[in-house]
Amino acid sequence: MLVKIKGTEEVIFRSTPSQCKDAYPDKVEKTFNTYDDNGVLLKPATSPRPVEFVYEKTRFEQQALLNDTDWYLTRKIETGESIPDDIQQSRAEARAFLSSS
Structure with missing residues (x-):
């Protein structure tokens, strides 16, 4: 990072x-x-x-990004509060990076 x-x-x-x-x-x-x-x-x-x-574009860093932002998903499930657009975008990019490498 x-x-x-x-x-x-x-x-x-x-x-x-x-x-x-x-x-x-x-x-x-x-x-x-x-x-x-x-x-x-x-x-x-x-x-x-x-x-x-x-976060840098490495497998370790992108997985860390997902781990560090998992709480947004829990919050959404538990309270219904939405996930900020920039977090959703970062998570989508991290998942795409991890699935392609």
Whole structure:
């Protein structure tokens, strides 16, 4: 999975889905002051930017996408609340990818 700055192609982290979600639980970029060995500020922390999680086109990642969004199906069955269109589209693409590879 990739962690990107929302609305850009800037990748700031890449790992397994669970590690990405653990590293960015609030879905914002982590920023810190950067100092040299003498404690002199080299680069101040920036305002945190929102991030988004992007599943890569691998069997593992596409299966993870399906696993991570299964709860939408349970919610629909139990409450009747609809599944968002973008989730339905992502799931359809993941199923197509998995069935063709």
